[in-house]
Amino acid sequence: MAEIRISSRYAKSLLVLSQEKHLLEEVNKDMKLILNTFAKSKDLQRLIDSPIVKSNQKIKVLASVFNDKISKLTGLFLATISKKGREKLIPSISEQFVNQYNIIHSICEVNVTSAIELDEKTKTEVKEFVENQSKCKAEISYKIDKNIIGGIVIRMEDQLYDFSISKKIKRLKQELVLS
Numbered sequence: 001m002a003e004i005r006i007s008s009r010y011a012k013s014l015l016v017l018s019q020e021k022h023l024l025e026e027v028n029k030d031m032k033l034i035l036n037t038f039a040k041s042k043d044l045q046r047l048i049d050s051p052i053v054k055s056n057q058k059i060k061v062l063a064s065v066f067n068d069k070i071s072k073l074t075g076l077f078l079a080t081i082s083k084k085g086r087e088k089l090i091p092s093i094s095e096q097f098v099n100q101y102n103i104i105h106s107i108c109e110v111n112v113t114s115a116i117e118l119d120e121k122t123k124t125e126v127k128e129f130v131e132n133q134s135k136c137k138a139e140i141s142y143k144i145d146k147n148i149i150g151g152i153v154i155r156m157e158d159q160l161y162d163f164s165i166s167k168k169i170k171r172l173k174q175e176l177v178l179s
Helices: 002-020 024-040 042-049 055-066 072-083 087-104 120-134 165-178
Strands: 107-114 137-144 151-156 159-164
Touching: 002 024, 002 072, 002 087, 024 042, 024 055, 024 072, 024 087, 042 055, 042 087, 055 072, 055 087, 072 087, 087 107, 107 120, 120 137, 120 151, 120 159, 151 165, 159 165
Parallel strands: 107 137
Antiparallel strands: 107 151, 151 159
16 A cells, blocks of 8 residues: 555656656656556566665666657656665556546546457447546557457446346346246
């Protein structure tokens, strides 16, 4: 819990600074890149978490991984976090930054799972449904899962809309068992 609070404060500081420097959009892209990179690279996460590796070495690794891909402001922020010995919080800070950015801009992240690839018309209908339900701009990521048999499952924040065939089959089984 303390980690989230600390990460949130660092994220808020970077958010305010990036707004002052008119680099908010650029820094948001950087934070998403950092978050995705840490999610994909367990080796990077282990290196940053390691108490054996010194902070100056971690700064060099972070610089070699990110500096040609991120803004100067974000690079300086990462170096500052590392110098303070808080490099373990970088993924959490990135996540908190993106969350705070999304709140400011009324953006909700949505995951849509379907049994097959959705056509553009269906994607548009899903986006309209989500935006009407949530009253925010939807950033949707799509995933295919053949186990749902058909239909779609929509996850947004703390809500789940399960329009899948597998859910309907489970419901029918329960009704048959109860009757």
